[in-house]
Amino acid sequence: MIxxxxxGLVYPNGTEGLKNVNVTINxxxxxxxxxLSGAGKSTFIRSxxxxxTPTKGSLLVDNEDILSYxxxxxxxxxxxxxxxxxxxxxVKRSNVLKNVLAGRLGxxxxxxxxxNLYKKEDVGLAYESLxxxxxxxxxxxxxxxxxxxxxxxxxIARVLTQKPGYIxxxxxVASLDPPxxxxxxxxxxxxxxxxxxxxxxxxxxxxxxxxxxxxxIGMRAGEVVFDGPVSEVNEKTFEEIYGxxxxxxxxxxxxxxx
Amino acid sequence: xxxxxxxxxPEKSLFKKLxxxxxxxxxxxxxxxxxxxxxxxxxxxxDRIANNFARVIPNLFSPDWSATADVSLSILETxxxxxAGSLMAAILxxxxxxxxxxxxxxxxxxxxxxxxxxxxxxxFPDIILAILFVVAVGPxxxxxxxxxxxxxxGMLGKLYSEVIESIDMKVVEAMEANxxxxxxxxxxxxxxxxxxxxxxxxxYRFEVDIRASSILGIVGAxxxxxxxIFAANNRNWNEMGLILLAIIIVVTIIDFISARxxxxxx
Numbered sequence: 001m002i003x004x005x006x007x008g009l010v011y012p013n014g015t016e017g018l019k020n021v022n023v024t025i026n027x028x029x030x031x032x033x034x035x036l037s038g039a040g041k042s043t044f045i046r047s048x049x050x051x052x053t054p055t056k057g058s059l060l061v062d063n064e065d066i067l068s069y070x071x072x073x074x075x076x077x078x079x080x081x082x083x084x085x086x087x088x089x090x091v092k093r094s095n096v097l098k099n100v101l102a103g104r105l106g107x108x109x110x111x112x113x114x115x116n117l118y119k120k121e122d123v124g125l126a127y128e129s130l131x132x133x134x135x136x137x138x139x140x141x142x143x144x145x146x147x148x149x150x151x152x153x154x155x156i157a158r159v160l161t162q163k164p165g166y167i168x169x170x171x172x173v174a175s176l177d178p179p180x181x182x183x184x185x186x187x188x189x190x191x192x193x194x195x196x197x198x199x200x201x202x203x204x205x206x207x208x209x210x211x212x213x214x215x216x217i218g219m220r221a222g223e224v225v226f227d228g229p230v231s232e233v234n235e236k237t238f239e240e241i242y243g244x245x246x247x248x249x250x251x252x253x254x255x256x257x258x
Numbered sequence: 259x260x261x262x263x264x265x266x267x268p269e270k271s272l273f274k275k276l277x278x279x280x281x282x283x284x285x286x287x288x289x290x291x292x293x294x295x296x297x298x299x300x301x302x303x304x305d306r307i308a309n310n311f312a313r314v315i316p317n318l319f320s321p322d323w324s325a326t327a328d329v330s331l332s333i334l335e336t337x338x339x340x341x342a343g344s345l346m347a348a349i350l351x352x353x354x355x356x357x358x359x360x361x362x363x364x365x366x367x368x369x370x371x372x373x374x375x376x377x378x379x380x381x382f383p384d385i386i387l388a389i390l391f392v393v394a395v396g397p398x399x400x401x402x403x404x405x406x407x408x409x410x411x412g413m414l415g416k417l418y419s420e421v422i423e424s425i426d427m428k429v430v431e432a433m434e435a436n437x438x439x440x441x442x443x444x445x446x447x448x449x450x451x452x453x454x455x456x457x458x459x460x461x462y463r464f465e466v467d468i469r470a471s472s473i474l475g476i477v478g479a480x481x482x483x484x485x486x487i488f489a490a491n492n493r494n495w496n497e498m499g500l501i502l503l504a505i506i507i508v509v510t511i512i513d514f515i516s517a518r519x520x521x522x523x524x
Contacts, residue, residue, distance in 0.1 A: 106437025
């Protein structure tokens with residue numbers, strides 16, 4: 001369970017990233033955060049694994065306040081909170097297997113990982129994760145030989161290999177075309193259901209949010225302006241969240257193609 | 259025909275114009291003053307140059323093949339000095355490169371110290387370092403190796419630190435986000451991104467060091483330079499011809515191989 005209690009964050013340059021955020025995310029939920037760029041979606045998500053540190057309030061992950069964590073505890077937290085990025089963030093010159101095994105780093109001793117001495121079950125887990133996102137045949141290809149969608153699937157496999165309790169995805173489909181976007185979102189959804197991993201995704205496409213989310217949180221200017229199950233959401237809600245009418249480019253489209 | 263509207267000319271203040279004129283005048287004055295200061299008897303100088311050329315140049319083109327064995331050994335020593343020196347430098351430069359890279363230390367003070375160390379090392383020309391080491395360890399090849407090693411460390415460290423600063427830090431962030439510690443991040447996110455460039459620069463530096471080490475013998479630090487200075491002092495231009503030929507061949511071969519390898523690894 002993740003609990004935001006009165007969380008605020010002011011960046012050193014004075015920008016307010018988060019303002020009085022009070023949100024509770026239950027285990028196994030698939031939450032989509034929507035909002036315009038600059039609304040604080042990334043800040044929200046990055047607070048949960050402390051890539052950014054809120055300056056106010058308290059943030060509880062599994063009933064422990066993570067805001068006071070220092071390096072050792074922080075690494076433990078990050079081991080159980082996996083993250084997927086917009087630009088995949090793979091090591092382009094390393095092969096797929098090595099990238100996926102990097103997901104085990106938090107669980108592996110330093111010396112073991114430097115010498116590439118992974119346990120058999122870790123390598124097995126990595127391979128299994130690649131199979132789950134249907135890319136196991138590329139295991140020895142270099143990451144830069146893959147297409148964007150394939151790279152994002154590898155980064156999902158990396159997170160799976162980490163065996164996290166939570167997955168954070170920061171605009172995972174913003175650099176992909178519509179069919180590939182749906183593919184990636186479907187994998188995330190499938191993993192969420194099969195492994196019961198709490199998943200929090202940032203999106204700015206309304207139709208995708210509606211299609212995959214259990215629950216939608218709307219943000220504007222660092223504040224949570226909407227929070228509710230997807231059944232309560234309609235176009236009107238989005239217009240309120242965005243503070244303007246809905247336009248063509250707020251939609252990803254392509255749902256039928258995939 | 260269509261008429262164009264040209265953009266307005268950038269405004270130049272009177273001060274700027276005057277400054278430009280002033281700079282030109284001062285530069286011209288310096289040149290004139292310098293050339294007036296040269297006291298050369300041009301007729302005699304040209305005569306001597308022509309004379310020396312006629313004596314030296316033909317001899318350079320008829321190399322003394324009997325010295326082949328000596329020259330070969332000497333040039334081999336030169337290559338080995340360069341190799342040992344640049345290998346040492348390639349390794350010594352790694353910690354310094356990391357120290358001087360802003361994104362690795364995360365501390366302005368450490369980075370500045372690193373950059374200062376590298377600048378200080380770079381400030382010495384190879385030949386000065388060679389003189390120092392000849393004094394320190396005696397007139398032999400080891401002095402040459404040390405001179406090359408120190409000289410190259412300064413430049414390689416600087417290049418390494420720039421490579422490190424240009425890596426994709428998002429990969430580092432991704433590793434941080436899955437709970438990797440600093441050393442794991444180094445091995446999984448940083449090193450794969452820098453290895454090819456590091457190798458490439460090290461090989462390039464070896465190429466440069468071949469040239470440097472052929473000159474170091476002049477101050478007694480081993481290699482072909484020693485033969486050059488003897489040949490020149492003895493006016494043995496035929497042997498000099500062979501030495502130059504050997505240097506040209508070796509440098510060309512090494513340049514060719516190095517370019518090949520470097521194209522492969524990046």
